[in-house]
Amino acid sequence: MVVTFFHISLIFLSFVSALEACPKCGSLDVPYPLSTNENCGDPKYKIYCNNGSLEFLSAKGYYYKILSIDPGSYKLIIRPPSIQNLCQSSDLSLGGLLLNDNSPFSISTRNTVMLFNCSDTILLSPLNCSSNSVCKLFEDKIVEGSGCRNTLCCSFLKDASITSHRIRVRMGGCTAYTSVVELRPDAPFDSWNYGIELQWAPPNHDFNFRGH
Numbered sequence: 001m002v003v004t005f006f007h008i009s010l011i012f013l014s015f016v017s018a019l020e021a022c023p024k025c026g027s028l029d030v031p032y033p034l035s036t037n038e039n040c041g042d043p044k045y046k047i048y049c050n051n052g053s054l055e056f057l058s059a060k061g062y063y064y065k066i067l068s069i070d071p072g073s074y075k076l077i078i079r080p081p082s083i084q085n086l087c088q089s090s091d092l093s094l095g096g097l098l099l100n101d102n103s104p105f106s107i108s109t110r111n112t113v114m115l116f117n118c119s120d121t122i123l124l125s126p127l128n129c130s131s132n133s134v135c136k137l138f139e140d141k142i143v144e145g146s147g148c149r150n151t152l153c154c155s156f157l158k159d160a161s162i163t164s165h166r167i168r169v170r171m172g173g174c175t176a177y178t179s180v181v182e183l184r185p186d187a188p189f190d191s192w193n194y195g196i197e198l199q200w201a202p203p204n205h206d207f208n209f210r211g212h
């Protein structure tokens with residue numbers, strides 16, 4: 001009895017899911033549960049389709065372009081903010097990337113984050129701020145990083161020991177950042193996959209397992 005009910009629920013859920021996937025935005029599919037309007041997807045997973053460009057809205061109100069989505073692993077990749085003259089990220093005035101604590105989205109553990117133009121106090125942190133840190137390659141080899149050349153920079157893997165809801169920049173701290181998804185130590189710098197990978201908690205997770 002219980003098993004049958006559970007199966008019917010699952011079939012029903014996947015049926016509803018299929019019905020409620022949102023239409024394509026530009027060239028990107030918008031898989032369930034991501035939601036670009038109130039008639040499709042799950043409203044808890046709100047993203048935005050602005051003029052054919054799929055975007056993620058941070059808690060501070062900054063729109064980050066969504067570059068790719070992998071619904072099978074509940075992940076999407078957003079484009080890091082551009083780094084402007086004087087080595088400042090375009091979201092600097094908002095303090096960088098911030099997600100709501102109660103958002104189903106969080107920053108995944110596969111991002112290597114690089115911080116630029118940091119103040120000396122960063123040296124007290126466990127980040128890799130040595131002269132052979134990968135952030136030096138970004139400053140020296142990538143045009144976008146050239147405004148940050150010769151500033152104090154640091155890199156770190158955004159793993160589970162660090163908050164998964166924020167990448168912080170500020171005047172007097174570090175003023176710019178970028179991120180590379182799944183950076184392999186031996187990979188040439190021109191093959192880096194720039195992005196900030198976010199993951200989402202699957203919908204109805206509690207619902208399925210508590211057996212409502």
Ligand SMILES: *[C@@H]1O[C@H](CO)[C@@H](O)[C@H](O)[C@H]1NC(C)=O
Nearest residue numbers: 026027049050051052053054
């Ligand atoms: C919308 O996108 C088109 C094509 O990319 C572009 O030409 C146009 O300027 C954009 N409009 C706005 C309001 O951003």
Ligand SMILES: *[C@@H]1O[C@H](CO)[C@@H](O)[C@H](O)[C@H]1NC(C)=O
Nearest residue numbers: 127128129130132133134185
């Ligand atoms: C910093 O990163 C570089 C390049 O990956 C590595 O060779 C070096 O050992 C790291 N240093 C520290 C202190 O972790």
Ligand SMILES: *[C@@H]1O[C@H](CO)[C@@H](O)[C@H](O)[C@H]1NC(C)=O
Nearest residue numbers: 086087117147171172173175
């Ligand atoms: C670095 O940060 C300081 C403030 O912390 C800022 O005044 C300066 O414009 C930034 N950029 C460079 C290239 O120093």
